[in-house]
Amino acid sequence: MDYWSTLNRLAKQYARIGPLKSQLTAMKDWQASIAAGVLPAHALPWLGLSTPQIDAALTQPQAQLQELLQLDHLLHNFRRYIAFHDGMWSFVHEDLFATWHRLYGPQRYLEVAAGNGYVSAGLRAQGDKTITTDAHTWTKENVTGCQPLVPVKTATANAALFLYAQQVDAVVMAWSPDKDPNDVRFLHIMQHYFPTKQLFVIGERNGATNSRLFWQEARTVPDRRLFALNRAFGHFDAIHERVYRLQ
8 A cells, every 4th residue: 555645545535624634734744854854844733533523524425434544544654654764753843943942052962873863953953063873773674874864973872972972961862762671771871971961862751762661760850941842842643752851
């Protein structure tokens, strides 16, 4: 099944569903930005169909529940499509980094496990200096790390700390795999050797990112600025992706 052709066909067939057009437009704008090697400008709206919307659509002539459920499934799985086709896992955007820079001011950042460097690209666009690193172990499985937006140095997250942490004010890690226990070692290195450095982690607590032990070991840093930052981040699917400050 071709994702876009099926989605476009079903969206055209059920065009009377009010929010569908704006959802599809936002999705296409997002993918076009990624394909052009730039960050999307804005957060995505909530993607998917509500039960009342599906019930209303079923009153249309020739409407089929199976088609509506398939349409809803495709909308909900936009994150997965972009991740595997474009190597973007954390759905960051320009508005997020404009808010980030306004709240935290100019800083020097080390991004670890950067993949294609979307976070570094967003920070750099605001004038922040970054050192961007990745182990490049995912390039054999998908396009993660194959189409970097910024220059990326080859280094594991743990090695990058010893190589570059003294040169920066803050460390950023986005979407560390949820089955990889190395993130605990990374956290312990931060706590023991670099306790004065800010640590920003982007992902889903006790969910899609980072090991369960990582979240058990991590200590949250109270920071009211994160409320505004995460409002700017947005929320468009079942993954509750957020920016955390940890130590």
